[in-house]
Amino acid sequence: MIKTIIFDLGAVLIDWNPHYLYRKLFEKEEEMLYFLENICTPAWNEEQDAGRSLQEATNLLLAQFPEHRENIEAFYGRWEEMLGGAIEGTVQILRELKEGGKYNLYALTNWSGETFPVAQERFDFLGWFDGIVVSGTEKDRKPSSSFYHTLLNRYEILPSQALFIDDNLNNINAAQQLGIASIHFTSPEALRKALEERKVL
Structure with a gap:
């Protein structure tokens, strides 16, 4: 589940x-x-x-x-x-998940710790997450398994109860090796369909 x-x-x-x-x-x-x-x-x-x-x-x-x-x-x-801006179709999905209140929402991102505050100022939806783990801050990054474990351990997430969304197949494969169900992101439309098929949306 x-x-x-x-x-x-x-x-x-x-x-x-x-x-x-x-x-x-x-x-x-x-x-x-x-x-x-x-x-x-x-x-x-x-x-x-x-x-x-x-x-x-x-x-x-x-x-x-x-x-x-x-x-x-x-x-x-x-x-x-x-x-370039927000990818609005995915932001809408995130909004629906947040408003639904059924799931804990986290972000796991490969991003410089020095530039990430710029994104936080620009994109309000980053405040919707229950937690964000930034590679540049942790000095570790995807697809290293230790980086995934940082998120899992910090927020007491069971891999078997998590779903991971990423556009990079190497990152998807790394998550799956840890027992985390994953969706390879190609477009907001395809993501919505995948989430509907899993009865998440």
């Missing part, structure tokens, strides 16, 4: 994409893509999600790519411009 629902945030409830910023900084799409694939890379960004400071991360790239100083410094200097 499901008693707890755990949401990922980025690409599930919040639309975050570096392209929103860097399309303003590069004239050509291919130059932007090269920069984000080879300089400010996803792997580099994930280390901030795991607790590395923004300043240390920026300095690391400036030492390697001094010719890209302006664009490197923009990544966190203008980070808020990467936030």
Whole structure:
């Protein structure tokens, strides 16, 4: 019996994409893509999600790519411009679950502890959760099993009574290995259907 629902945030409830910023900084799409694939890379960004400071991360790239100083410094200097807004269909689902009052609601997110307060200020629905575990604060991240255990232990959640929602298949697989039922998020519409099939909605 499901008693707890755990949401990922980025690409599930919040639309975050570096392209929103860097399309303003590069004239050509291919130059932007090269920069984000080879300089400010996803792997580099994930280390901030795991607790590395923004300043240390920026300095690391400036030492390697001094010719890209302006664009490197923009990544966190203008980070808020990467936030595209709420994914309204999922927010509506979260609202219905909150108003229904049948489930404990938590968020487990890979997010820098330094930038997460910006999201908290912008998105009121983050206040609907009974608790949020942020990777950058814990210095651990999905899909590490220890990160899931941080949430489970802190809020006394039984894996067999939890349902986890994430857009990343690696994170889904990690949750399932811990005995947590999971839904791979692809769209709000597909999520609603999956929750209705499970009689959660």
